[in-house]
Amino acid sequence: MKKYILTSTLAALLTLGGLSVPALAGPEDVVVEHAWSRASIGMNRPGAAYMTIRNTGDEPVTLIGLATPLAMMPEIHETKTNAEGVSSMSPAGEIAIAPGESVALEPGGLHAMLMRLQELMTEGDTFPLTLLFDDGGEVTVEVPILGIAARGPED
């Protein structure tokens, strides 16, 4: 079990990076950067969120799930495009991140799929998303909601 402290270094790092994504609490070794999502059209469609999850520690970490008040079924999904150019999406399962490595959740690959939205995702708002790790650790990030046509965290 890792220590649950809000490190000032982490907060400083995120602030220096010009990111509006303060980690609220979490294992000191996991750093979440560049989190963003797209506004939703209504509440029937699933939303998607993206971010980079970095393991700055000496031991591997395994992401096993997500939790958010925004959606009943948040899950890490992966989009794959085959040789014929056909894209499909499926649950990604557990994601192990080796020490010093990072995993990018980005368009066209891994993403936090937000199924059964409980509220509208409105541009300019944020929502808390908690990453659950296999050692019981949690990291919560505030994910900014950008426009529907956003392409990345800078949009």
Add this chain to the structure above:
Amino acid sequence: MRRRAILGYGAAGVGAVALMLFVGWWQVDGPGGPEPVGQRPVALTEMDFRLTDHEGNAVGPETLIGRPTMAFFGFTYCPDVCPTTLSDISEWLDDLGDEAEEMNVVFITVDPERDTVETMAEYVGYFHPAIRGWTGPEEQIARVADSFRATYERVPTESGDYTMNHSASVFLFAASGRFVTMIDYHEPREFAVPKIRRALEEEMEGAT
């Protein structure tokens, strides 16, 4: 009598050979042959389908002929690939500037059950104004996809809903309707705009 019998056997033999040739052709090159994988789309001039655009206008392949066309498949309940493709295209169109105004840009749904004309109108409204949203009856969507050699498939999700697997490439056609090339989903962005320019240039050549 005997001669007639021989003639009869001969005719039967010729018939048998012809039948064998026909069967062979049917299985290899004919309609019975296997569909080659990754085949190119046919020319727009050879397509035949009736759809409705997001403003309620009746549209078909002939709507696209005369201007270069960028077309792709998707659905509005798609959380990842489709908004990404639409945003990419919006950015390519911004890069092209005035040239983009000479193009047709069409987003064709593979999920007509949920993507009505109104839904398509709302959805395309969030992206570049050149992008048109086309929908229509299921069997017409199937015809379009077939002509493009595109595929789609309805897949149930754990949430009790469904999602669609579909061809995510962007197809480019010249003003004449001829298929030029496609932009694959994971292709680096910097290749896209030159490819679009190529389709636009073919139009210029055709005009002179």
